[in-house]
Amino acid sequence: MARYNSLVDVRADLQSGAISMTELVEYYLKNIEASEALNIYVEVYAEEAREKAAQLDAKFKSNPESVGRLFGMVISHKDVICYEGHGITAASKILEGYTTPFSATAIERVLAEDAIIIGRVNCDQFAMGSTNENSVFGPVRNFADPDKVPGGSSGGSAVSVQADTCLASLGTDTGGSVRQPASFCGVLGFKPTYGRISRYGLLAYASSFDQIGTLTNSVSDAALLTEIMAGPDDFDSTVSTKAVDVLSDFEAQDKPLKIAYFKSALEHDSLDPEVKQLTQNKINALKAVGHTVEPVDFDLLDYIIPAYYVLTTAEASSNLSRFDGIRYGHRSEEAANLLETYQKSRTEGFSAEVKRRIMLGTFVLSAGYYDAYYGKAQQVRRLIQERTNEIFAEYDFIMMPASPVPAWNIGEKIDDPVATYLLDIFTVQANMVGVPAICVPVEPFQNGMPFGLQFIANRFEERKLLSFVAHFFNNI
């Protein structure tokens, strides 16, 4: 069986009878086995996937019209998105052995359209990290070079698609966790507008930033999955009640667009020369086909990461207070009383990185420091939003690399959290202001590692963004 890069192609072969779902699932299970050394999967739902495939084959055979819109799509889900009756650990010890009694709304919606979920994939613990090394299951390895990190936190999701173990993966993006691994692994990573997809059933990291996103090989799969998962939900009051655009049918690209890029980004100290060159090449290519691509000033670039770490750790310290060893999850056996039960269960159950962020978040929210740190960061967030709005008043999109550097070696940056945090510089803006952004693979680095370019659009402009990217991906 040859690799499929979109559901459209899978469907064509199911339609013609060239393949069956049973064969497709066996193909992916074989690839999962072959890629075991990459440490992608936390759990493979092999038997369930086989049963579901057989059922769907029968359903399709009896009436080809009766199958759902995601019939043919085999997906993986990040270990922070709940699927009823299955484990969910956020790659932590504190949720070891936990079986979730409910499904995320996003999971329910894709299952209702006949997608098959083949397994749960590794990630950084509680989605905190940019390398997928912060996992109780050990690091995920990049399929393009197993010595390199796949990015994070949705590293397992990105590699599951990259290594052809499924057609698409559901990840989450709080500060670039879908887009940066997409860039490192050469797949498409799409984060919709904040509130476009319900966060119900997603283990919370930073609630005003978190968003479910997709990792796929094609723009059409990202569009279809998003269209199906998006929309109002009784169980998330922050989800948008705005009608969901038809995303799976792209707009015609018949007029030139105005695209901005930040001079401060392209001239940034942290920028790898090859990243600069590859980005410049695409700027030239877009100009050559008639689009306007212009540098704009964005003086706030270097304040994005500091503000992000104040705000997200504050939210995390609050969100992760629910893990107390009482109602579910790991309970320390060393504790003699209630207070020690909390302290020891949490201390044993969280990784060093998670503890670091909880402590920082606790600090910025504590009496005497709240205004100077948390309040200040919220004000800076407002300024970033206002400036971003000004840019979108004039331009259709903002373009930037997803990461200032190519994928680095596993273990290379593990001892310097601040240096790693600063590398999120180009992805965090979209989460700070809640706008949609997509990372698209373009030509790779000279060492063969993938490289992805990011396009950011204004709030709820998913259709415009995906339509453009579909065109860009195929023609420029």
Added chain:
Amino acid sequence: MKVDKALISKLEKLSRLKLAPEEQESIQKDLTNILGMVEKLNEVDTEGVEPLIHISEEINVLREDEVKHQLSREDALSNAPQTDGTYFLVPKVIDLKKNKE
């Protein structure tokens, strides 16, 4: 901002963590570095800027007050580290014997 041992132990207490001495040391170093990075925010003039608190545009999203997605007691207790089938069990909170002493 100086991150000293007293601050680390205060944060441990507030966040219900109990770190080993070497962990305390490494977190002291990390927090010093991270707060050093964060202090860059002081360069930004935010005089009179309204803090951005909500990123969602939705206001008062309501739904019918119907019972939906309820967990049975059995399901709710199914992940408990310790339960008697009706309640979550925790270590004794008030020790009467100890109080008398």
